[in-house]
Amino acid sequence: MHLPKWAVGIGSLLIVAGGYGLYALHRENQSLYQEVERVSHLIQERPVELATFMASYERFLTKLHQAGAAENWPLAAFYHEELEETAEQLERLAILDDGIPVSAMMRPNLIEPLEAVERAIQAKDAASFHKALQEVVVRCNGCHVAAGKPYIRFSIPTTDQPPRQLFSKKADI
Numbered sequence: 001m002h003l004p005k006w007a008v009g010i011g012s013l014l015i016v017a018g019g020y021g022l023y024a025l026h027r028e029n030q031s032l033y034q035e036v037e038r039v040s041h042l043i044q045e046r047p048v049e050l051a052t053f054m055a056s057y058e059r060f061l062t063k064l065h066q067a068g069a070a071e072n073w074p075l076a077a078f079y080h081e082e083l084e085e086t087a088e089q090l091e092r093l094a095i096l097d098d099g100i101p102v103s104a105m106m107r108p109n110l111i112e113p114l115e116a117v118e119r120a121i122q123a124k125d126a127a128s129f130h131k132a133l134q135e136v137v138v139r140c141n142g143c144h145v146a147a148g149k150p151y152i153r154f155s156i157p158t159t160d161q162p163p164r165q166l167f168s169k170k171a172d173i
């Protein structure tokens with residue numbers, strides 16, 4: 001077959017362009033691999049990250065309780081949101097900690113019980129607020145048991161006693 005010169009020209013141009021496209025793809029893959037390698041140590045350091053999350057839960061939970069006890073509802077709404085956002089962030093990270101699907105456990109154990117707290121804040125209902133917050137702490141403790149860490153326990157708050165971590169030994173653990 002005899003092709004006109006212009007067709008040969010376009011044909012080779014296409015081949016060169018295609019070749020360059022593949023090369024660009026290869027380069028992009030390579031830089032993606034490098035990026036994954038650069039950040040993969042973050043994944044190995046996840047346990048540290050998890051404890052950091054928990055430390056903020058403890059802080060936000062205490063402040064949430066205090067704000068509710070003072071019936072300062074805008075402040076309680078602020079800490080409720082901080083707690084909820086941090087919980088959702090941990091959920092999105094899809095963390096498996098020693099085989100425990102910690103992220104998947106966030107919704108039933110923290111995000112859902114926090115919904116009743118939010119409703120109580122919106123209704124400015126102190127009694128429901130305290131009841132809902134007690135349930136949250138029951139779930140915090142429950143999740144620690146489920147995650148094989150039953151020794152991380154919090155006291156169930158009352159209207160004037162904020163939840164606090166219990167350091168005493170418990171007979172059954």
Ligand code: HEC
Pocket residue numbers: 047048050051052054055057058061097102103105106109110136137139140141143144147149152154165
């Ligand atoms: C999805 C399950 C889960 C939920 C819900 C949960 N935790 Fe934890 N928590 C863990 C796991 C797992 C660890 C151990 C982390 C590690 O191994 O570094 C932990 C560790 C902790 C620690 C020890 C780290 C520290 O800073 O001293 C505290 C405190 C803590 N959690 C508080 C809370 C509080 C308060 C709540 C509720 C508002 C809560 N956690 C809800 C799973 C959970």
